[in-house]
Amino acid sequence: MENSLQNRRNFMKVIGLGAAAMVLPGCSDSSFLSAAGKKKRPNMVIALCDDLGYGDLSCYGHPFIQTSNLDKLAAEGMKLTDCYAAAPVCSPSRAGMLTGRNPNRCGVYDWIPHNSPVHLKKQEISVAKILKKAGYATCHVGKWHSNGKFNSPEQPQPNDHGFDYWFSTQNNARPTHHNPKNFVRNGIPVGRLEGYSSELIADEAINWLRNHWDRNTPFCLFVWFHAPHEPIATDAKFMKMYEGHKEAIYYGNVSQMDHAFGRLMKAMDDMALRDDAFVMFTSDNGPETLNRYRGSHCSYGSPGPLRGMKLHMYEGGIRVPGIICYPGQIKPGSVSSEPINGTDILPTLCDLAGAKIPTDRAIDGAGILPVFRGEKIKRTVPLYWRYDSALSKPFTVAMRQGDWKILADDNMTVFELYNLRKDKKEKNNLASSEAGRLEAMKKTLIKLHREIDLEGPRWPKWKRKK
Numbered sequence: 001m002e003n004s005l006q007n008r009r010n011f012m013k014v015i016g017l018g019a020a021a022m023v024l025p026g027c028s029d030s031s032f033l034s035a036a037g038k039k040k041r042p043n044m045v046i047a048l049c050d051d052l053g054y055g056d057l058s059c060y061g062h063p064f065i066q067t068s069n070l071d072k073l074a075a076e077g078m079k080l081t082d083c084y085a086a087a088p089v090c091s092p093s094r095a096g097m098l099t100g101r102n103p104n105r106c107g108v109y110d111w112i113p114h115n116s117p118v119h120l121k122k123q124e125i126s127v128a129k130i131l132k133k134a135g136y137a138t139c140h141v142g143k144w145h146s147n148g149k150f151n152s153p154e155q156p157q158p159n160d161h162g163f164d165y166w167f168s169t170q171n172n173a174r175p176t177h178h179n180p181k182n183f184v185r186n187g188i189p190v191g192r193l194e195g196y197s198s199e200l201i202a203d204e205a206i207n208w209l210r211n212h213w214d215r216n217t218p219f220c221l222f223v224w225f226h227a228p229h230e231p232i233a234t235d236a237k238f239m240k241m242y243e244g245h246k247e248a249i250y251y252g253n254v255s256q257m258d259h260a261f262g263r264l265m266k267a268m269d270d271m272a273l274r275d276d277a278f279v280m281f282t283s284d285n286g287p288e289t290l291n292r293y294r295g296s297h298c299s300y301g302s303p304g305p306l307r308g309m310k311l312h313m314y315e316g317g318i319r320v321p322g323i324i325c326y327p328g329q330i331k332p333g334s335v336s337s338e339p340i341n342g343t344d345i346l347p348t349l350c351d352l353a354g355a356k357i358p359t360d361r362a363i364d365g366a367g368i369l370p371v372f373r374g375e376k377i378k379r380t381v382p383l384y385w386r387y388d389s390a391l392s393k394p395f396t397v398a399m400r401q402g403d404w405k406i407l408a409d410d411n412m413t414v415f416e417l418y419n420l421r422k423d424k425k426e427k428n429n430l431a432s433s434e435a436g437r438l439e440a441m442k443k444t445l446i447k448l449h450r451e452i453d454l455e456g457p458r459w460p461k462w463k464r465k466k
């Protein structure tokens, strides 16, 4: 642990020293440096879907779903083939994105029900808080799901975690994506809204850029769509695109989100904000399990070629689409297979902003800027996931190092080992034939698992009201 923190500090010294004059080889350095020779701080958009599967976008191989705006983003930037969420379920995945830390360290172990005592604690340092301190304007629109007592003084709210402006819901849009009535804008409930949540979220983001953001400051905008999480509702015109498909409501829901995302990109284009903006799109976990909600039958998400779905420790639960566009710094149409995790967002945005990454606590993520110049990420902590309620029992823990992934039960007694580069479907368990590798990975995993387990806080007992 001490070693890993020290390594991280040493690494950060290197990054810190290099930040002022950082040039990305292979890219246009002139666009990265202002006329005065100072590093230009980009505007940032982090768009997130809810339960969008690895196979749910056209550019990730879906045979029917049309996602022209996200396909365009990939064509203009980089498609990540090995992008991971920090967890196979909503709240921990978001806690990992916001803090750069494995969510189990923060005490966010599972999705957070309404009124639960569980929340992202105030002492956690969110990326929004760091960016705000560094002079960024910060905005969150959409699903928050990082506390149980939403919009209550009893727990930290988006503003407490560094968002200047927020237009958010505790969890899903209710009663559905259509005419939701649970959005809160900067602490004030807004009542029933007309329209669909993806469009409302895009409208608010565009309105914030046009009317609330001060152009003299760089901005970081978190756009966290509810789509395509249940309960789904889709505008008829998007369902019509899939006439004859029983999955039309789901397919159309993804296309409607894509359309809303495209409107935001177009608005940024119109405001001349795209030329040097860092835009990332990803999902918080794998696709919903088919027909989990009886009578709804809207869970038609696809993990593509991967094994498992949401709530699984196999790839389908945690591997998600990941697209990054950063003009002048990423070669258009490029593809990277470097493993990237939701916890990498905080260090990456800090590197882009020239802000310091916290050194007083364990940070699991790593900056991904080297990927844009075709280099490997310098990780001090392996990619690690733990979800005690995983449907892939006994496997509730996973770790990836390079091409290799180990799965384990919570007691660290049962293991599987896969080479993901050769076997992304996780069909061939090599635990027996790669005994030496298994032992080495077990050792690393057990140490990390224990360290994170010890750090995670415990919560008071609480009974969920039905």
Ligand SMILES: [Ca+2]
Residues within 6 Å of the ligand: 050, 051, 089, 090, 229, 284, 285
């Ligand atoms: Ca989710």
